[in-house]
Amino acid sequence: MLKSGIHGNACCSTCHHHLGEWVEASPAVQKFLPFGRTLTFRSFTHAPGSELHFDCHCGSLWMITKNTAMSVMIRNEVFSCFVFYGVLLVIKMYVIAIITGQVRLRKKAFANPEDALRHGGLQYHREDPYVERCKRAHINDLENILPFLFLGAIYSLTGPSLMAARLHFLVFFMSRVLHSVAYLLALRAPTRSLAYIVAQIPCVSMALQILTSVAAYA
Template identity: 35%
Template structure:
């Protein structure tokens, strides 16, 4: 079992792995905020709103629009992937891998998710661009989960 000083050193700003986690987590959240703003922009641009009371303030109609829905689907995809990454990547900090591995995996996930949003909601590029970005992020979450699971099983049960 990790002692308090181990946990304190892992969760220290002086730990480059934790610093990378903080940077990537912040950028992923900001990216999601950007998609929220892009949704608002698309609603305003296309004059399509989510509820009747919105049309009383902004001229337009209630309903769906392909541009708005595309951004909403990109955001939904983020909601299905980014929280899982934030959780499992935090746990991965306790596995004890070299710094370069954490930096590479975390930044690769950030790049994959950013490109996914870009090719899905900002500048639409035909498949397989979006699928490749999704698969990279998906495999990263799978790898991190598997590594943390093996580490936990070995350290908790087999390592004694």
């Protein structure tokens, strides 16, 4: 039987024995859990087809609901911190996209002829320097924020301290905000370049820590 730490609905796929809401997790269960730690699951109603499978130390195959696993991730302070800054960064990308669209309308510089015809004629099917600047700011966000979202999610599962993780996420977020402001307002160089470089530091740090965590399994 399992000895040490999970809360939640779980059952043995061999005998379908229900383990109850308060089951303690064995080392075998801990291997399944992210962060390599004993975590607390909340009780959820079992839904057919929603199981995650892992081996018990006694040789039986055990199951636990995906809803339960998601509950653990959301209740993980580091992952929740990552989600907070990740969502802010996605919102920031939407803001840059909206700004780009509004600048196009104000400058009457449309990328597609049908849009130009709708707003005055084909003479407005043209490029504008400031519209192109906004586009570059948006593209730069895509090139940097999407990798951060991947790295940050994996990094959150490696068991970093909340303080260290928050520092990584906050530095990246603030640097990207400064980078966008510097791009859109054409601030004096090297403001934009410095913001870009500073944002890469937490990304490189997270990547190295992830590789260190998984190198033994490669």
